[in-house]
Amino acid sequence: xxxALPKEMPVGRPIEAVTNRAAVTTVAPVTAAAxxxxxxxxxxxxxxYVSRTPDDTLIAxxxxxxxxxxxxxxxxxLGRLVKTDVACAGIVDLASFSLRDLGGLEASLRxxxxxxxxxxxxxRITDPEVRRLVRHYCFDYVKxxxxxxxxxxxxxxxxxxxxxxxxxxxxxxxESGDDEMVGTCEAMQQLxxxxxxxxxxxxxxxxxxxxxxGKELTALAIHERSPRRKAPFVAINCGxxxxxxxxxxxxxxxxxxxxxxxxxxxxxxxxxDGGTLLLDEIGDLPLESQASLxxxxxxxxIERLGGRESIPVxxxxxxxxxxxxxxxxxxGHFRADLFHRLCVLRVDExxxxxxxxxIEILAHHVLHKFKIDxxxxxxxxxxxxxxxxxxxxxxxxxxxxxxxxxxAIVMAENKLISADDLDLAQFTEQQTMSLAQAREAAEKRAxxxxxxxxxxxxNEAAADLNISRxxxxxxxxxxxxxxxxxxxxxxxxxxxxxxxx
Ligand SMILES: Nc1ncnc2c1ncn2[C@@H]1O[C@H](COP(=O)(O)OP(=O)(O)OP(=O)(O)O)[C@@H](O)[C@H]1O
Ligand SMILES: [Mg+2]
Numbered sequence: 001x002x003x004a005l006p007k008e009m010p011v012g013r014p015i016e017a018v019t020n021r022a023a024v025t026t027v028a029p030v031t032a033a034a035x036x037x038x039x040x041x042x043x044x045x046x047x048x049y050v051s052r053t054p055d056d057t058l059i060a061x062x063x064x065x066x067x068x069x070x071x072x073x074x075x076x077x078l079g080r081l082v083k084t085d086v087a088c089a090g091i092v093d094l095a096s097f098s099l100r101d102l103g104g105l106e107a108s109l110r111x112x113x114x115x116x117x118x119x120x121x122x123x124r125i126t127d128p129e130v131r132r133l134v135r136h137y138c139f140d141y142v143k144x145x146x147x148x149x150x151x152x153x154x155x156x157x158x159x160x161x162x163x164x165x166x167x168x169x170x171x172x173x174x175e176s177g178d179d180e181m182v183g184t185c186e187a188m189q190q191l192x193x194x195x196x197x198x199x200x201x202x203x204x205x206x207x208x209x210x211x212x213x214g215k216e217l218t219a220l221a222i223h224e225r226s227p228r229r230k231a232p233f234v235a236i237n238c239g240x241x242x243x244x245x246x247x248x249x250x251x252x253x254x255x256x257x258x259x260x261x262x263x264x265x266x267x268x269x270x271x272x273d274g275g276t277l278l279l280d281e282i283g284d285l286p287l288e289s290q291a292s293l294x295x296x297x298x299x300x301x302i303e304r305l306g307g308r309e310s311i312p313v314x315x316x317x318x319x320x321x322x323x324x325x326x327x328x329x330x331x332g333h334f335r336a337d338l339f340h341r342l343c344v345l346r347v348d349e350x351x352x353x354x355x356x357x358x359i360e361i362l363a364h365h366v367l368h369k370f371k372i373d374x375x376x377x378x379x380x381x382x383x384x385x386x387x388x389x390x391x392x393x394x395x396x397x398x399x400x401x402x403x404x405x406x407x408a409i410v411m412a413e414n415k416l417i418s419a420d421d422l423d424l425a426q427f428t429e430q431q432t433m434s435l436a437q438a439r440e441a442a443e444k445r446a447x448x449x450x451x452x453x454x455x456x457x458x459n460e461a462a463a464d465l466n467i468s469r470x471x472x473x474x475x476x477x478x479x480x481x482x483x484x485x486x487x488x489x490x491x492x493x494x495x496x497x498x499x500x501x
Pocket of ligand 1: 180181182183209210211212213214215216217218322362398399402
């Protein structure tokens with residue numbers, strides 16, 4: 001699956017951001033809702049209610065509130081009722097299904113045109129599988145018993161959210177296929193789902209990920225899928241601007257504010273009014289600017305340097321960094337109060353090495369896009385080039401892959417790009433890998449992917465892998481994964497606890 005980027009440029013975008021990328025992102029999976037507007041009945045809003053034991057009073061209440069309720073008692077029934085071209089609300093009564101039956105619901109929960117609300121008991125919501133389904137696919141959940149009016153309110157909200165994603169409201173898709181965000185693996189699919197969900201809110205988003213993983217692309221995708229997409233997307237790289245200039249870059253200045261200030265300058269925050277401000281490399285923001293930014297986030301107003309006026313500014317803040325901000329907070333380099341304001345919603349970019357088959361898909365995508373750079377007709381990659389790409393660790397992630405493939409297109413002497421052309425010849429040696437080594441490598445990849453999926457929450461990652469937290473922790477040590485920026489990497493047992501597997 002790819003996310004296509006239309007070429008139109010948003011108004012008021014600063015030169016820095018423009019030169020960085022000449023396109024704006026839209027999230028492609030919206031096509032699942034194609035035709036929804038036409039098909040939706042105006043008077044009655046469609047609602048799917050899936051429960052083993054449907055509650056007749058709830059159904060009657062929803063009908064009286066203008067919902068056209070379709071009831072499914074099983075995953076099979078639900079599958080038959082789901083229409084991919086109709087936006088609707090959904091209630092999934094997770095409490096009524098046995099844990100074994102939950103898996104069957106997932107395909108329908110995944111449908112993007114349905115705004116799901118989950119019903120669960122206090123006990124059921126502690127189950128990792130239930131939590132995962134709610135987190136991935138539902139707008140909200142409520143613990144039962146709950147007032148019918150509350151459910152009505154929540155489904156109304158969820159329905160509103162999915163209709164926001166309808167295609168006629170989305171920006172046009174670039175048919176040429178240029179500048180796409182490519183991703184088919186589960187981690188990227190989850191990222192796309194997250195992008196769609198966070199785009200519909202105004203809350204601050206914090207994007208964390210290694211260098212070159214696509215943080216800026218994700219920020220653009222969020223902006224372009226948000227109701228603010230017609231307003232500017234302004235990016236500022238907090239690490240690239242000298243500290244003494246950052247304050248005036250962010251907030252602007254009045255004429256005469258300092259020597260050389262011959263005319264008023266609008267800062268980046270103000271330039272983003274109505275739109276989205278990306279604070280890139282937020283970890284590099286000096287403490288002084290952190291204080292001003294926090295003040296702005298609290299008050300929603302800025303003051304230009306040398307000015308007396310407080311100017312209200314309405315921006316959605318997205319921040320991004322490749323550094324460990326939690327560590328920076330512990331060391332006192334980053335204010336915790338600011339971090340909590342910035343990180344209302346968190347997005348984690350998976351590193352390229354954890355994206356499995358996407359590595360190959362991305363390589364072909366880049367080849368297709370840039371092969372025009374070569375006089376020769378390059379058809380693809382040799383098997384050992386592909387193998388090397390899987391063996392390599394990609395510290396520079398997607399950006400590095402793009403650079404290596406572009407360079408190889410120029411350097412290649414044959415119709416197929418070799419591992420040597422990619423400068424990865426030494427990573428083909430593992431052709432003679434023993435079965436034990438192959439198992440070892442596969443185990444490491446699976447653990448990395450689970451940790452990423454669950455943002456380093458060990459309990460959940462362990463449940464996903466069907467191993468105990470203790471085993472997971474031990475294997476993380478074995479594979480050198482304890483350094484991966486865990487939020488939850490304390491040992492899973494006290495010093496005196498017996499270690500059980
Ligand atoms: N999923 C993807 N599909 C296609 N291209 C991608 C994808 N992710 C990133 N890219 C491309 O990789 C390059 C790096 O992306 P981007 O600048 O968004 O990364 P970043 O995480 O902000 O990097 P840095 O930490 O160095 O600032 C860009 O050219 C971007 O278009
Ligand atoms: Mg970046």
